[in-house]
Amino acid sequence: MRILIATDAWHPQVNGVVRTLTSLARSAATLDADISFLTPEGFPSVGVPTYPGLRMALPNRREIARRIEQAAPEAIHIATEGPIGWAVRGYCRRNKLAFTTSYTTRFPEYVEVRTMIPAGVGYALLRHFHSAASMTMIATASLRQELAERGFRRLGSWGRGVDTELFNPDSPAKLDLPRPIFMTMGRVAVEKNLEAFLALDLPGTKVVVGDGPQRAQLAQKYPDAVFLGEKKGADLTAHLAAADVFVFPSLTDTFGVVQLEALACGTPVAAFPVTGPKDVIADHPIGALDNDLRRACLRALTMSRETCRHFALERSWENSARQFIGNLAALQPSRVPRPAPRAAARSAVQG
Template identity: 80%
Template structure:
């Protein structure tokens, strides 16, 4: 099965969407599925207002059509609701091609935090975007329930996984810091609610891994906190393994893949009881959820690191990829995509 995934989020960005899609493609190859990506690469781009360093592509209609027809996919999946996503959606609508989408980011809340635009306006736009899809995939039961209450329809599940070969508890980084070490990782931006973690009165040391537009401000306000910048691969894994507690302060993430990555490293999680942590941690003895994040951090210190690792071992990317592919197969999208294949064949013949 040939699958084309359209995404506005791509390397060199470091975030959950990029890591999820990269892991999906790697695992899908073992399931007789080939995933190709339609990304911002090659398109002109511009900076995102209020978010220095982040750029979005501005694709043109002809190039979008050319890339889709060259890929000649059996199924099209739109992973993000940015300019790439809207352009691919328009292409499919013009040609009456079936496609699926996924809901991975709470853009309405993110935009509301940075502007005066109410979240209700953002949700109206996203309902319109996803309403055209044959299925909108979500990662958790609580998110499905929430979106259903907001008027989203044709919702299906696509759970997330973790690379337990990369994220391991052995060989932790040697951090010469007072214990316990409370660590968070992700984009250092206002919507991630990192300030709620850094303002806590906790023993030991607070550590932040990642970069973003709020980093300089937070470094000035919290000089005692260790900001280590972006880390990837084995370097990231070893740092997660060196922490005593992984703190996930976000109130807006739809899942939070990094929770599974921390657990795979044997590190318990402390978080607020919101969508994402509620679905990942729930009542398992691998972390603590509390409206008082400080209480959650202290309680998480007593969790079994072995239990955290064992929990992660049961949540592989292969199972996630299998579910994703099953969603596409169940919808029989290949029939709808035959016109795209014929156009690609004619183009190749003329070439």
């Protein structure tokens, strides 16, 4: 099956959406599915208001149509609700093509934190966006129930996985820091609620891995914390494996793939009992959930690292990819034909 995924989030961004999509494509290849991406690459862009360093693509209708028709997909999936997502949605609607979507980011809450625009306005817009899809894929049962209560329809399941070969406990980084090490990783931005972690009175050392618009401000406000900047690949794995507890303070993530990545490195998780952590950790002895995050951190210290690793080994990206492809196959979205040879040749001459 030829699948085209449209996404506004793409390299060089380092976030859960990008890691999910790239891992999905690798695993799908082993299941006779060919995934290509329609991304912001090649489009002009502008800076995202209130988010220094992040840019937003400005796609045009003609180029969107050209890329879709060049890919000639048998299924179209829209992963994000940004300008790329809206443009591909518009193409599908104009051409009466079925498509699926996924709900991966709580944009209404993010926007409310940054602009004070009520989350209800954002949910109304997202409900409209996803209402045209044959299915909106959701990562967790609790989020699926929440969105259903907000009026979203045709909701399906698409679980996440973890690359247990990349993320492993074998070669932890040598961190010359007082133990225990409580570590968080991700965008250093207001929506990640990092101050809830950094303000805790904890023994040992608090470590932040990642970069973002709040880094300088938080580093100045919390001089006892260690900010290591962005890590990738084996270096990221080594740091996750070196932590005693991975702290996930976010209240707005829809899943939090990094929780599985930490567990695959043998590191237990401490988090608030909200969507994402509730679905990943639940009542498994691999972490602690508590409205008192300090209490969760200290309880997580008692968890078995071997149990964490074993839990992650049962959650492969191959199973996630199989579920994603199964959703598309069951819905049988419309196939986009390739441009006729003459039309393609004429277009090349005119270009």
